[in-house]
Amino acid sequence: MGATVAIIGRPNVGKSTLFNRLVGKRLALVDDTPGVTRDRRPGEARLGDLRFTIVDTAGLEDADASSLEGRMRKQTEEAINEADAVLFVIDARAGVTPLDSHFAAVARKTTTPVILLANKAEGKAGMSGLYEAFSLGLGEPIAISAEHGEGLADLYDALLPHVERVEEEELAATEEARTDLAVDEDGELLDEDEPVGTEDRPLRVAIVGRPNAGKSTLINTLLGEDRMLTGPEAGITRDSISVDWVWRDHHIKLFDTAGIRRKARVQEKLEKLSVADALRAIKFAEVVVVTLDATNAFEKQDLQIIDLVAREGRALVIAINKWDLIEDREAAWKLIKDANDRYLNQIRGVQIATLSGIQGQGVDRMLESVFTAYEAWNSRVSTAKLNRWLDKVTVNHAPPAVGGRRVRLRYMTQAKTRPPHFVAFASRPEELPESYTRYLVNSLRQTFNIHGTPIRFSYRKGDNPYAVKKKRKIQ
Template structure:
């Protein structure tokens, strides 16, 4: 992207609505409640023929540094410092407030380009607020309606004038690189097993109950206070993505809102936050479920793990706040026993004790994430699977149903991410669940597939004589 733009303003002036309009997606949570946005949310914006990086920020308020609002303000000021241009959004419908004037003074002191945006200009009686914006001393305001998409062309012109045409439209001098085209392996090559790509960017979502330390953990990975943290539960609302490198590999990590029991989620805003977190899980490849080591294995913890596995994601457990445990050896043994007993559907799932405060165990956690992703992408050759299937039937034949023996004829892997298999058999509807579990556990143990969901689909073999009428003698 050619330049970065930060959207700033006091709470409830429509910053997130404008952010969603510019990125073309409903990424940021929008609600009538002031102060919905708390963290910096980046996105790739497109405005007519302009392409740039956009950052949604929390509403600026005057507050003490040690309060939640004070920490939100520090995050917003950091976004302004990093950006090349600020869109200062005011509410033309409501008019100016003393907070707007204070923010205008702060932006002038920063000494960076500012575009004054008068939002909600489609409302009746907004002309007074539009003309009042001239008194801020930041130039002519641009009248827009972020909700209805009005005034976007004028906004484009104002951004170009503020940032300069050279920055707004940089020459694309990147050389065209050759596309690496890999020939597809023929279907009849039953011994083919593709290698795991160590260089591919990895998407990781961090989920868990409120106040488990998810944002603190990500800040420790990044080595900076990128995400808003504090003793208050439920600080994170939007699913915020951050990128960083771990041993030369790009990691895109998503911080999500804490997930409480469904019965306790009553407010609309919290429902939106949880829905945003669920979308992050579906978008991610590996999901790290953060447990509070001081109170692990709450019912909600187990439900979150089950949700992640049902979505087909690769899962890793992180027992956070390990620095608060008095007897680590005894606690670790207890956690291992509970993991095996309470999560039988995720047998062999990797679990790592960590501390977001001290940074302990973070390298081990990332190594577990990489290994789990490798397993999640695993493909097994058809030849190996059929030899394994023959051995399983020899050692433990399928049961007879209604006096007729079931026979498993052929097996192949139809997909990865997660591993999915198809078995051709007689009467698949009659195969008991106990034998399906036997095959699933056998695959997990014999092919080293710990902690990832395994899908097995059964299909009746085709009868070549089906549908033919009997010949009359």
């Protein structure tokens, strides 16, 4: 993907709708509320035989540089500087507004080629706005409808001088590969045989947590640039944004997500969409870093997020952020360890890293924990070792006797990894109490060093070899 194209314009002109149209899926949040998009969001666009990186940006607003809107505008300006071409979008139905004229003057000063798009031009309602767009001095406007896919042929012609075409043979090979391999949430190819951490198969890591826990600040520190919008306001991030990054020769795809509040507090439709996007990022991640505020760690919502990650079956790392604000760190660490032992029984031995996202302290330890948790997530134990272990644990603590008859565990194997899933064959599995299953799972963790990842454990009932004979005797 050589060329990069940025979409800019004032709020609520349909930039995210156009972004979704070009990438071929609903990646960016779309709502009637102005200013939904805040961070830069890249995606792999496809338009005929053109392949390029498209960047959705925040709506341009005339505001003080220190305000949230001003910081959003700075993100958009950086996207313009990095782009090979810019799509300047206006609302044809609303016509040219003073804000359009103001930022068109800014766009004319840039050296990046600008293509003017009059969106929402379907029908006759947008014709007057289309003609008004000539006054912006950005050349002939292209009438499009991002919602209905109209005008894309004209957009193709306008992009052709700035984006390289892909040969038919290469397109055919790519499409054939897509039918054979799994894809991630962005539609990118995932070769399961490819070692994780390579350029073709980056490790997918989602950063989640409550609002204002420092998730975006942490990602900016990791990247070494102000890639994500940050500030003292809670709930700045709305879209789940993915960023490719390299750490110690390991390729990683980082996902910044919106803060997840308690369900009862989420009332607005836009926040519901943001939380749903964050939950989707957890689903497609391989390792999830749950970011806690060191000054107020292990709140009820923190525990619910951790439980959600465990139920989703993802490798887990807990990052205690804002550690620089803690004065008595020894006492704080003791409280954290006590809370971990008390509340996280479902995922014992989880990796905990203390860090300061704003100062960059402890981030390397956190990333080492990420790869340790990933290895545990992929743990596989041979059937021979499992059954030797099963003999020992059942001798040390035999299954309970129910109704005078002891439940027998005959055999055990590992069904899958990611996360590890073990299956035990028992004579009467429905009679085994939950406490005995917890005993087996905890012993598995300790014996085979499977920490920081959920473990799935299920039972199957073996066939009774005398059942057929008994049935025949009755007949």
